[in-house]
Amino acid sequence: MSANELTGTEVSVLMVLMAEARAVRNPDLAVLGPELKKAQRDRLSSQGLIEVGKDGRSMTLELTDKGWKHCSDLMGTPPPKGAAGPSKALFTVMAGLGRWFQRDDVRPAEVFFPRDTPATIAAPPTPPNAVVTPSVRASLDVETRIRDTYTELAREPGAWVRLSRLRPALADIPRADLDDALARLRRASDVSLIPEENQKTLTDEDRAAAVDVGNQQNHLLAIEQ
Numbered sequence: 001m002s003a004n005e006l007t008g009t010e011v012s013v014l015m016v017l018m019a020e021a022r023a024v025r026n027p028d029l030a031v032l033g034p035e036l037k038k039a040q041r042d043r044l045s046s047q048g049l050i051e052v053g054k055d056g057r058s059m060t061l062e063l064t065d066k067g068w069k070h071c072s073d074l075m076g077t078p079p080p081k082g083a084a085g086p087s088k089a090l091f092t093v094m095a096g097l098g099r100w101f102q103r104d105d106v107r108p109a110e111v112f113f114p115r116d117t118p119a120t121i122a123a124p125p126t127p128p129n130a131v132v133t134p135s136v137r138a139s140l141d142v143e144t145r146i147r148d149t150y151t152e153l154a155r156e157p158g159a160w161v162r163l164s165r166l167r168p169a170l171a172d173i174p175r176a177d178l179d180d181a182l183a184r185l186r187r188a189s190d191v192s193l194i195p196e197e198n199q200k201t202l203t204d205e206d207r208a209a210a211v212d213v214g215n216q217q218n219h220l221l222a223i224e225q
Contacts, residue, residue: 008080008087009034010044014063015090017050018071022114023062025055036061072108075101103215110187142173142181150223157225164209166221182211182221190224 006014016033017024029036036044041061044050049067053060063071075098079091101107149169153161163182170178186193193211196202196219210217 006044006080007040008084009036010040011074011080012087012090013040013044013061014049014067014071014074015094017061017063018068018108019112020114021063021109021112023051023053023055023060026059026061029061068109072098072101075108104213142177143185145170145173146178146181146185146221147223147225150221151225154223158222160220160222162206162209163211163219163221164203164205167209179211182218183213186213186218192220192222193218194220196220 012034013029013036016029020032024032026036041050041052044067045052047066048064049070051062051064053062074091075094077091077095079088101111146166149166150161153165153169167178173181182193185191193213195210195217196206202219206219207217210219212218
């Protein structure tokens with residue numbers, strides 16, 4: 001299904017529901033985006049893109065799995081024919097997000113989350129009798145060592161540390177394992193892994209130590225602790 005099979009209002013509502021990542025009360029929808037008329041609501045529901053529910057006396061709307069996929073598919077498509085300026089701007093922003101999602105192999109559901117989601121979510125303790133495979137345990141051990149080594153090298157929490165300093169301290173870890181662990185860690189809310197903005201300052205050691213994530217060479221690591 002392309003954007004031309006939906007109206008600008010219908011597409012905008014889908015984008016609002018994606019950004020909210022929750023069931024939205026119908027009265028709140030007009031505050032967050034365009035008002036959705038009954039005929040348009042029924043159309044989106046009949047196509048399996050939204051689920052209509054109830055919250056007390058209010059109707060709620062929420063994306064279905066098919067709706068999430070449709071939003072993802074719309075990122076990078078041209079706006080509907082006859083779309084006004086705001087709708088065109090929305091599609092331009094969506095296309096930019098789509099390029100990022102494609103480059104880093106990210107799905108919208110990994111980026112958008114409900115407003116009341118805690119800033120940090122503590123993982124539940126592993127039960128004493130839990131079976132943890134050696135490969136999973138090894139991955140966790142590498143990530144822990146990266147964090148511990150960062151703490152030793154950083155002058156303060158959140159300070160940038162060059163990977164050219166980090167790698168020698170973890171030289172016993174195979175390069176591929178370390179790269180995989182860095183790629184996983186960058187998804188954590190307290191971790192940033194970025195390229196050096198001023199490429200002229202990079203040394204041969206910096207270039208050799210860079211980790212390639214999403215076809216981008218990253219040289220700097222920061223962890224907020």
